[in-house]
Structures are given as C-alpha cells and as structure tokens.
Amino acid sequence: MFPASFGYIAARSVEEALQLVAKHGEEGKLLAGGHSLIPAMKLRLASPRMLIDLGTVRGLSGIRVDDGHLIIGALTVHADVAASDLVRKHMPGLADAASVIGDMQVRNRGTIGGSVAHADPAADLPVILTALNASFVAQSSNGRRVLGADNFFTDFFTTAMTANEILTEIRVPIPANGTGTAYAKLPHPASGYVVVSAGALISRQASGTCAAARIAIGGLGSGPVRASATEIELQGKPLTPQLIAAAAAKAADGSDPDDDAYASADYKRHVATIYARKAIEAAIGRARN
Amino acid sequence: MTAEAEYAAVPISVTVNGVKHDAVVEPRTLLVFFLRDSLGLTGTHVGCDTSQCGACTVHLNGRAVKSCTVLAVQANGAQVRTIEGLANGDHFHPVQQGFHEKHGLQCGYCTPGMIMTAVHLLESQPNPSDDEIKHALEGNLCRCTGYVNIVESIKWASEKMRKS
Numbered sequence: 001m002f003p004a005s006f007g008y009i010a011a012r013s014v015e016e017a018l019q020l021v022a023k024h025g026e027e028g029k030l031l032a033g034g035h036s037l038i039p040a041m042k043l044r045l046a047s048p049r050m051l052i053d054l055g056t057v058r059g060l061s062g063i064r065v066d067d068g069h070l071i072i073g074a075l076t077v078h079a080d081v082a083a084s085d086l087v088r089k090h091m092p093g094l095a096d097a098a099s100v101i102g103d104m105q106v107r108n109r110g111t112i113g114g115s116v117a118h119a120d121p122a123a124d125l126p127v128i129l130t131a132l133n134a135s136f137v138a139q140s141s142n143g144r145r146v147l148g149a150d151n152f153f154t155d156f157f158t159t160a161m162t163a164n165e166i167l168t169e170i171r172v173p174i175p176a177n178g179t180g181t182a183y184a185k186l187p188h189p190a191s192g193y194v195v196v197s198a199g200a201l202i203s204r205q206a207s208g209t210c211a212a213a214r215i216a217i218g219g220l221g222s223g224p225v226r227a228s229a230t231e232i233e234l235q236g237k238p239l240t241p242q243l244i245a246a247a248a249a250k251a252a253d254g255s256d257p258d259d260d261a262y263a264s265a266d267y268k269r270h271v272a273t274i275y276a277r278k279a280i281e282a283a284i285g286r287a288r289n
Numbered sequence: 290m291t292a293e294a295e296y297a298a299v300p301i302s303v304t305v306n307g308v309k310h311d312a313v314v315e316p317r318t319l320l321v322f323f324l325r326d327s328l329g330l331t332g333t334h335v336g337c338d339t340s341q342c343g344a345c346t347v348h349l350n351g352r353a354v355k356s357c358t359v360l361a362v363q364a365n366g367a368q369v370r371t372i373e374g375l376a377n378g379d380h381f382h383p384v385q386q387g388f389h390e391k392h393g394l395q396c397g398y399c400t401p402g403m404i405m406t407a408v409h410l411l412e413s414q415p416n417p418s419d420d421e422i423k424h425a426l427e428g429n430l431c432r433c434t435g436y437v438n439i440v441e442s443i444k445w446a447s448e449k450m451r452k453s
Contacts, residue, residue, distance in 0.1 A: 001338045005296045008316035008362050031363075038358050039340055041317075051316065055363055079352070103428025104406065105343060108352040109359065192427075 003041035006049055010056040017052055017166055018141050024050045030166065031055065032075055032114035035106055060113075060168060063087065072170040074113025079104070081112055090174045092286055093181030093199060093279075097128040100185055102192060113167045116152075119159050119223060122193035126153050127218035128183045130226065131199030131279075134172045138165040146171070153223030178211070179203040180286030184278035186219075186271055188262060194218045195263050196271040198227075198251065200279035202234070204287040210234045210243075215280065217272050220255040227276055229253040234280075244280050251276035301365040305330065306374030314361045321345045323361035324371060332372040332401050336430070343429030346402035347371045353409035355428070372401035375408065383453070384408050384446040393442030395434040403429050407443045415451055419444070 011017035021028055029048035031037060032055065040046040054060060060075035063084050070086055081087055082099035101107055101115070101124050115125045116136060130149040138145045138161045145165070152160050161167060175181060185197035196219035203212040213234040215227040233247035252269035259265050298313045305328060312327055324330045324347070333356060336344030340358040347356045348370040375382035384407045387393065394400045403426070410417060410425040417425065422440050431439060 002319060002322070003317045006316055007296050008299055008360070010362070010365070031360075034360065034363065035340065035358060038360065042339070051360075053363065103343070104409075104425050105346055105353050105355045105428045106340065109349075109354050 001042045003038070004044060004047040006041075006047070006051055008051050008053065010053045013057055014060070014139055014166060014168060017054055017057060018139070018164070020050075020052045021166065022141065022164055024052070026163070028052055030117075032117075033077060033109040033111040034114075035102070035110035036114060036118045036120065054166070061111075065174070068174055069171045070174060072112055072172065074116075074167045074169055075111050076113075078102075078107035078110050078112065078115075082107065091132055091172060091181045093128050093183045093201065093283065094125075094132060094172065096183035096282075097124040097185075097197075097199065100124060100183075100187070100192075112170055116170065117159060117161065117167045119153050119157050120193075121156050121222050122188075122195075122219065124183070124185060124194060124197060124218070127194070127197050127216050127224040128181075128199035129170065129172065130216035130224040131183075131201050131214050132172050132175075132181060133201070133214060134170055136161075136167055137169045137171060138162075139168045140165040144168075149224075150226065156222040158222075175201060176203060178205060178287055178289040180283040180288075182279045182282030182286060184275045184282065186275055196220065196268050196275055198272065198275040198279040199224075200276070200283040202239070202280060202283040202287060204239055204284060204289070206289045208238050210237055210239050213247075213280075215251065215276055217251055217255070217276065219268055220252060220257040220272055225255055227251040227253070227272075230276060230280075239284055244277060244284075248277035248280060249273050299362050299365075301362055303361070303364045303367060303369055305369045306371060312361075316360065316362055318361040319357055320347070320349075320359040320361050320364050320369070321356035323364075324356065324369070330371050330373050334398055334401055336398065336402070341428075341430065342399070342402070343406060344399050344402040346405040346429065348405060348409060351409075351412075353406050370405075372404060375404070382408065383449040384411065384443065387442040387444075387446035387449065388439075391438050391442040391445050393434065393439045399429060399431045403431065403439055407446065411443070411447055411450055416447060417443075 027049040061073040201214040216224040229250035252272040257268045334344040336342035345357040
C-alpha cells in the first residue's frame with residue numbers, strides 16, 4: 001500500500017515553508033511527523049500533489065519556560081512531551097495524555113503540532129490542551145496570531161487557522177500553586193483512539209474550596225467540549241466526594257454525540273460522567289498548596 | 290510545471306547499520322520498501338501496512354519507529370538501524386539471544402519488530418517491570434506465540450545486558 005504520487009520539498013525555515021504553502025495552495029500539504037497524514041495518503045483519503053516537510057526546519061521542537069508559560073514547539077514528538085520534566089512537574093495532565101497516544105513507535109514520530117492542526121475528534125491532545133487553556137501560535141507571512149483553545153477546534157478535522165498559516169508553537173499557562181491537572185481516557189479497544197476522554201484542571205484553595213475548574217470532554221462532538229455545567233457546580237465550593245460526583249454527573253449536559261459502530265450516544269454521555277470524575281479526582285489528588 | 294517534474298525523484302543519503310547509502314527515491318517510497326527493495330534488507334517485515342502491527346519497526350536516529358509510516362525522504366541524513374544491524378558478527382545481540390533462549394517466537398514474522406522495539410526499550414530503560422515491557426509492546430502484534438514468552442525473552446535480555 002502506498003500513496004498516490006506527490007512531489008516533496010524539505011523546507012529549511014518557517015519562512016520558506018510559508019512561501020511554499022502560498023505557492024502550492026490547496027495542492028500542498030504540510031508534513032510534520034506524518035502519523036495521521038501518511039496513513040490517510042496510503043488509504044488515498046488524502047492525495048496532496050506536494051508535501052512540504054517541516055521536519056527539516058530547525059528550532060520547531062523543544063519545550064521551554066517563558067513568561068509563565070510552557071512553550072512547546074509544534075514539532076515536539078509525543079514521547080518527548082510525555083517524558084519532559086517540565087511537563088511532568090507543571091502539568092502532569094498533559095504528560096498523561098501524551099503517554100496514551102497510539103503506541104511507543106507512534107509517540108516517537110507523532111508531533112503535538114501535527115495532532116493539534118489535524119484536529120481529529122478522537123485525538124487526545126486537543127482535549128487536555130483545552131482543559132489547560134492552551135493557545136496556539138499560527139504564523140503567516142502577515143505575522144503571527146495567538147489563538148485560544150476554546151475557539152480553535154471549530155469542526156471535525158477543522159481549526160481556526162487559515163490555509164496560509166503554520167502552527168509553530170503551543171503555549172500553555174503554567175498553573176498556579178494549588179492546581180492539579182489530569183487526563184482520563186476510555187480508548188477504543190482496537191484502535192486506541194478516544195471513545196470518550198476528559199481533561200481536568202482544578203485549583204484548590206488551602207481551605208479545600210475549588211477556586212477554579214476547567215473540564216474538557218472528548219468524544220462527544222466534533223472536537224473537545226467544555227463541561228460548563230460541571231465547572232459551575234464545582235466553582236467556589238468545598239471539594240467533597242459528594243460535590244465531585246454531582247458535578248461530574250453533569251459532564252455531558254448540553255452535548256449531542258452521535259451513535260457509532262462501537263458506542264451509542266447514551267453510552268458516550270454516561271461514560272463522560274465517569275471519566276470526568278476520574279480526571280477531576282486525579283487532578284485534585286495532584287493539587288499541592 | 291509538468292507532472293513529471295513536479296513528482297521529481299529526490300536524492301537522499303541514509304546511514305543504515307553504519308553504512309551510508311546514497312540513493313534517488315520517488316517521494317512516495319516508504320522507508321520499509323527502501324530498506325527491503327532498494328537495499329535488500331528483508332529482515333524488516335511488512336505486516337499490516339497500516340501502522341498497527343509493528344512488524345516493520347526499525348530505529349530512526351535511535352528511536353523505534355514504524356517504517357511503513359515513514360517516507361524514505363524523511364530519513365534523509367538520518368541513522369537507521371534494522372534487525373540486520375544488531376548482531377556483532379556471529380554473536381547475537383542479547384535481545385536476539387533472549388528470544389532464542391526463552392522461545393519468544395513461533396512463526397517469526399513479528400520477531401524483527403518485537404526485537405527492535407525491545408532493544409529501544411532496554412536502551413532507554415535497562416530494568417523495566419513486566420508492566421513496562423507490556424506497555425512498550427503495545428504497538429507490536431503477535432498472532433501465534435502469544436506474549437508470555439516474548440516478555441520472558443525481554444526480561445532475560447534485560448538481565449543479561451545489565452550483567453555485561
């Protein structure tokens with residue numbers, strides 16, 4: 001099995017890649033780790049005429065701290081996100097998610113930027129990055145835009161980026177003391193993709209009260225959805241087991257998932273409440289004042 | 290631009306098992322077919338061809354990857370290690386020896402991929418637990434031996450490598 005014929009250019013800089021994107025328009029496609037794109041091309045679901053490789057651009061991978069954020073280069077592979085001391089220290093929920101993508105070989109090639117830009121509704125990273133209130137830096141010849149996660153995943157396999165932009169980095173605010181983060185996933189038993197998953201960020205005051213909560217659920221729609229009713233239920237209240245259970249029970253409120261061959265809509269909505277609770281409990285367990 | 294020029298073959302230079310190979314490849318050539326068809330290194334197998342089974346696992350710059358999901362052009366300038374590059378002359382690599390000692394194979398089809406994944410695991414984590422071994426093998430499917438002896442083989446190799 002092999003893709004339809006295409007041309008290939010190894011970009012040497014983001015600027016060169018932007019020029020190539022402009023030149024080739026809809027016939028061009030950016031290549032990062034290729035672990036979504038190449039399988040799609042082998043199945044002839046995608047047949048771009050020109051691949052523009054970002055893997056040859058220096059400086060697009062790596063993780064650093066800047067101005068209260070972790071800055072993760074778009075070409076950073078999942079294995080490096082999962083193993084990063086900075087990620088594990090500041091936002092272990094992101095390490096949770098990066099470590100359950102695909103399998104070891106996939107995590108050695110697949111990139112955070114590729115996953116975000118591909119916006120697969122069954123992907124892990126969009127969910128946890130929404131819970132973490134990440135933002136995405138989209139560069140074009142006109143400059144750069146910083147797009148917040150809440151308005152980024154606009155539809156199935158569709159983001160708020162335009163065709164002439166390249167995702168260069170992911171910016172994640174480092175949570176304040178007393179905040180815990182976690183990700184919990186029900187994987188499809190064969191593919192490992194998300195059936196339903198939950199990302200949670202919980203800030204707990206020393207008194208035990210919930211100071212802030214961001215909960216995102218995957219598998220219920222075209223992209224991650226915020227569990228707003230759950231967040232409101234938690235906000236400002238003591239984080240008792242009863243409150244957590246009551247809040248998690250609202251995790252699928254307002255969502256309208258589709259039935260599919262593996263799971264019915266009702267089942268997904270039910271499982272969302274279970275995985276929201278798992279993620280909230282794990283996040284609280286990691287919150288240190 | 291003519292279609293011919295647009296799909297022009299690309300020169301690459303890849304070091305495989307320590308030997309540098311210069312070649313000109315069609316961009317759609319998958320790394321596994323470059324290794325097998327152009328270099329004759331048929332120890333790397335094509336199993337599912339959909340990045341599920343791991344039979345095609347090789348090391349790219351020191352990391353286990355599925356070579357059916359990597360383009361040969363993406364390996365330009367890289368170091369590749371395949372199953373053929375593990376033994377030192379007549380001496381098996383400890384992981385190869387472990388699969389022999391502990392009967393970690395039956396038909397052998399998945400074995401090169403299993404071994405390359407295990408070598409990467411033990412190079413990054415010399416003393417993994419059973420659970421860590423099983424987790425690392427998540428992307429390698431065996432359809433005959435079962436995994437019990439494969440895990441035993443890797444534990445045997447882990448011990449051998451730590452003693453040497």
